[in-house]
Amino acid sequence: MKFGMMFKDVSGALFKKPFTENYPAEPTETPDRLRGSLVWDPDSCTGCGLCARDCPAMAIEIEVIDKKAKHYQMTYHIDRCTFCGQCVESCNQGSLVMEGGEWELASLSREPFTEVGERPPLVVEETE
Numbered sequence: 001m002k003f004g005m006m007f008k009d010v011s012g013a014l015f016k017k018p019f020t021e022n023y024p025a026e027p028t029e030t031p032d033r034l035r036g037s038l039v040w041d042p043d044s045c046t047g048c049g050l051c052a053r054d055c056p057a058m059a060i061e062i063e064v065i066d067k068k069a070k071h072y073q074m075t076y077h078i079d080r081c082t083f084c085g086q087c088v089e090s091c092n093q094g095s096l097v098m099e100g101g102e103w104e105l106a107s108l109s110r111e112p113f114t115e116v117g118e119r120p121p122l123v124v125e126e127t128e
């Protein structure tokens with residue numbers, strides 16, 4: 001490349017807006033269909049365990065604490081999740097979604113990568 005041409009390119013680039021994004025200093029827009037981390041709705045969950053069975057990464061554990069009282073616990077290992085969406089497909093109750101909101105998941109410790117949620121036991125009233 002001739003010096004003159006190179007000078008033209010370099011000087012032109014000085015006054016152009018950069019193509020790169022200034023992330024994370026400036027938040028970037030989340031694409032509509034981006035799969036973020038799982039959000040579990042304990043109220044609609046039946047504790048069937050299909051999500052855990054079908055997860056190829058073994059990222060979900062469902063523990064049935066009391067079947068009669070519909071008392072379940074879900075453990076989600078975000079650091080194992082590949083964000084494939086299989087669990088969302090498998091859940092026939094619509095209890096799992098991968099909303100785009102939660103995707104900035106970097107951390108310096110492993111602690112935030114395990115989420116434990118619990119469906120509280122139903123209070124069954126005693127009939128006399």
Ligand code: SF4
Nearest residue numbers: 055081082084085087
């Ligand atoms: S998105 Fe895929 S890898 Fe992540 S928990 Fe669901 S099934 Fe498992």
Ligand code: SF4
Nearest residue numbers: 045046048049051091
């Ligand atoms: S598949 Fe759905 S209903 Fe069944 S345990 Fe998982 S979240 Fe609950």
